Amino acid sequence: MTDTDRLIDPLTRSELLKRAGAGALGLSSASLLAAACGSGSSGSSSAASDVIAGQAILANYPGWMGKNNLADFHKKYPQASIKMISNATSSTAEVVLQFKSRQYDFLLSDTSDSGQAADAGLITQIDWSKVPNVANISEKFRKAYPWGLPTDYGKVGIAYRPDLIGNATITSWHDLWELIPKYPGQTIFIDLERDCMGSTCKYLGFSSNTTDPGELQKVQDAIVSVKPHLAAFKNTDVGAGLLTGANSMVMDWDYDVALLQQKNDKIKWVLPDEGVHAYLEGFTAVKNTSKIAVIEAFLNFLATPPQYADFVNTTGTAYMMPKATPLVEKTISQNPILVPTDAVLAKTEFDKYLGGAGATLWSNTWTAIKAA
Amino acid sequence: MAPPPAEPRRRRPPALSGLSRHALLLPTLIITALCFLIPLGLIAVYSFGTVNQVNFDVYFGWTTQNYRDFTSSLYLHTLARSVFLSVSTTLSCALLGFIFAYYISRQGPRAQRLLLVAVIVPFWTSFIVRTYAWVDLLQNFGPLDRFARALGLGGHIDLLYTPYSIGIGILYSYLPLMILPIYVSLERIDPALYDAAADLGATPFRQFRRVVLPHAVPGLIAGIIIVGVPALGEYVIPEILGGGKTLMAGNLLADQFLQTGNYPFGSALAVTVMVVLMAMLFLLRRAQPEAELQ
Numbered sequence: 235m236t237d238t239d240r241l242i243d244p245l246t247r248s249e250l251l252k253r254a255g256a257g258a259l260g261l262s263s264a265s266l267l268a269a270a271c272g273s274g275s276s277g278s279s280s281a282a283s284d285v286i287a288g289q290a291i292l293a294n295y296p297g298w299m300g301k302n303n304l305a306d307f308h309k310k311y312p313q314a315s316i317k318m319i320s321n322a323t324s325s326t327a328e329v330v331l332q333f334k335s336r337q338y339d340f341l342l343s344d345t346s347d348s349g350q351a352a353d354a355g356l357i358t359q360i361d362w363s364k365v366p367n368v369a370n371i372s373e374k375f376r377k378a379y380p381w382g383l384p385t386d387y388g389k390v391g392i393a394y395r396p397d398l399i400g401n402a403t404i405t406s407w408h409d410l411w412e413l414i415p416k417y418p419g420q421t422i423f424i425d426l427e428r429d430c431m432g433s434t435c436k437y438l439g440f441s442s443n444t445t446d447p448g449e450l451q452k453v454q455d456a457i458v459s460v461k462p463h464l465a466a467f468k469n470t471d472v473g474a475g476l477l478t479g480a481n482s483m484v485m486d487w488d489y490d491v492a493l494l495q496q497k498n499d500k501i502k503w504v505l506p507d508e509g510v511h512a513y514l515e516g517f518t519a520v521k522n523t524s525k526i527a528v529i530e531a532f533l534n535f536l537a538t539p540p541q542y543a544d545f546v547n548t549t550g551t552a553y554m555m556p557k558a559t560p561l562v563e564k565t566i567s568q569n570p571i572l573v574p575t576d577a578v579l580a581k582t583e584f585d586k587y588l589g590g591a592g593a594t595l596w597s598n599t600w601t602a603i604k605a606a
Numbered sequence: 607m608a609p610p611p612a613e614p615r616r617r618r619p620p621a622l623s624g625l626s627r628h629a630l631l632l633p634t635l636i637i638t639a640l641c642f643l644i645p646l647g648l649i650a651v652y653s654f655g656t657v658n659q660v661n662f663d664v665y666f667g668w669t670t671q672n673y674r675d676f677t678s679s680l681y682l683h684t685l686a687r688s689v690f691l692s693v694s695t696t697l698s699c700a701l702l703g704f705i706f707a708y709y710i711s712r713q714g715p716r717a718q719r720l721l722l723v724a725v726i727v728p729f730w731t732s733f734i735v736r737t738y739a740w741v742d743l744l745q746n747f748g749p750l751d752r753f754a755r756a757l758g759l760g761g762h763i764d765l766l767y768t769p770y771s772i773g774i775g776i777l778y779s780y781l782p783l784m785i786l787p788i789y790v791s792l793e794r795i796d797p798a799l800y801d802a803a804a805d806l807g808a809t810p811f812r813q814f815r816r817v818v819l820p821h822a823v824p825g826l827i828a829g830i831i832i833v834g835v836p837a838l839g840e841y842v843i844p845e846i847l848g849g850g851k852t853l854m855a856g857n858l859l860a861d862q863f864l865q866t867g868n869y870p871f872g873s874a875l876a877v878t879v880m881v882v883l884m885a886m887l888f889l890l891r892r893a894q895p896e897a898e899l900q
């Protein structure tokens with residue numbers, strides 16, 4: 235069993251989270267204070283701040299950065315900065331093409347994206363001796379995302395408004411597929427190949443990392459069968475229509491639903507009985523980037539608890555740095571949607587890179603779904 | 607009696623040698639080659655290639671597989687949907703544009719200027735912003751939906767993210783491009799022609815059919831070309847108002863370059879769309895001289 239496999243093994247994952255929780259509770263106030271001051275391992279970077287210079291360009295999901303992360307980094311390293319270009323990508327190929335485009339120095343990418351980019355020889359491996367704060371990230375996540383700094387993970391489930399669907403109860407993907415034609419034009423699916431097709435794999439009882447052409451054909455058929463009744467495929471503001479009532483059912487990410495529930499308590503979150511698909515993502519450097527020193531300094535900076543907490547508090551994502559827990563807002567750190575139990579983890583399957591042939595098959599299936 | 611002053615002889619510009627005449631054409635030729643011919647040639651070459659879908663390197667094995675793939679019912683259905691949507695919205699634009707242009711051309715000079723400014727004003731706002739504005743207007747619980755419910759129509763309008771919302775978006779965005787050439791054609795009609803037609807006993811309908819319409823045809827055809835060509839390849843409006851559900855040829859094509867990384871298949875799509883467009887333009891060009899002769 236590889237380390238990556240261990241991450242997606244439910245028992246190992248739950249063990250990890252238990253340990254993470256225990257570690258968070260055991261934090262001393264002294265270490266917290268040190269962390270809040272941005273010291274600790276990052277202290278060594280102050281000497282290096284003289285040589286960290288230049289602007290690194292980051293391709294990132296819209297709004298996927300702490301409110302103060304970039305400004306604080308520039309304060310710490312006045313000669314360096316990060317220019318963030320928002321980009322809501324919807325397929326692995328799109329992200330890998332960005333790795334290849336030479337327009338960016340580093341990117342937000344998930345395990346599938348980075349795995350394929352690494353396979354294609356399009357990434358620069360981080361020199362971890364220059365990013366000592368990576369130790370703050372739980373080891374299992376680091377091993378599952380070896381290409382760069384893992385930042386967040388999330389599950390894809392169902393969010394819905396019972397009051398808009400005759401107080402029906404949804405507990406499974408099967409329920410969702412049954413209800414979509416009954417409430418035409420009210421359901422949103424995620425416009426991301428891995429998340430949308432992965433969730434449909436779960437509905438059909440398949441692994442969300444399947445590369446079986448027959449199974450993927452069934453996935454295509456299942457999505458195409460409800461496509462005429464969907465409102466839209468979206469990859470930003472996916473669940474926003476639940477607030478206004480424009481949509482009643484949404485295939486959505488956990489962090490998005492956690493934020494929406496703070497605005498409207500009628501919104502319910504479901505981890506479907508059949509299981510859920512999950513992603514793990516982080517920042518990976520592009521091959522031959524000339525700004526690797528800036529990138530490593532930034533990743534090291536972001537991996538300090540206060541900066542990482544800013545990232546988590548802004549994005550509302552599930553997090554992977556136990557030391558940051560005291561600094562993370564309670565609406566996140568104590569949210570059952572974002573802090574999964576053993577039972578939840580037992581039915582969660584994380585993304586894996588599927589290899590060249592598998593990635594091509596998924597890509598072609600997704601194109602066929604969108605064209606249908 | 608003094609002889610009339612000799613008319614000054616107009617000095618003719620010195621004749622250019624053949625070489626100089628060709629030299630004057632050079633900048634245009636260079637720009638045309640760099641911006642049009644070479645990219646088109648590259649697209650044609652790419653359309654016969656294959657792609658490694660791990661690293662997206664393109665290989666030129668001179669295969670026709672991409673064109674064969676395109677003939678699958680899935681993609682032909684998308685092309686047919688695009689042609690239908692662009693033709694129907696272009697015809698709607700032509701109908702509405704003609705009515706607007708005719709109304710404007712029959713006003714006094716001051717009113718004409720004001721109405722023309724009103725037609726052009728929307729162009730002062732970003733195209734993207736105008737298109738996103740339709741999301742708010744068309745969505746359930748939006749202004750149109752509330753208005754419909756206030757009228758007691760019941761239920762929601764369910765317009766957003768449908769082919770209808772794409773049609774509305776294209777109609778709205780391209781209507782000014784239809785109005786202006788038709789207006790230019792109609793504005794040139796000598797008012798005496800209307801009087802002459804009336805004196806000869808033509809009814810208003812006959813005047814319209816025998817005087818107005820023939821004069822409007824060149825503008826109509828120009829408008830149809832200006833609207834129809836970009837409408838067939840439209841990418842932004844279906845992306846914003848189609849909700850990723852109603853794929854048109856433009857989206858399918860862009861997805862091959864931006865999302866799937868299949869440049870050869872995208873190039874084959876581009877070549878096919880170009881051929882369809884050229885066929886449509888050829889038919890329109892054939893119709894134009896006949897209309898002008900009438």
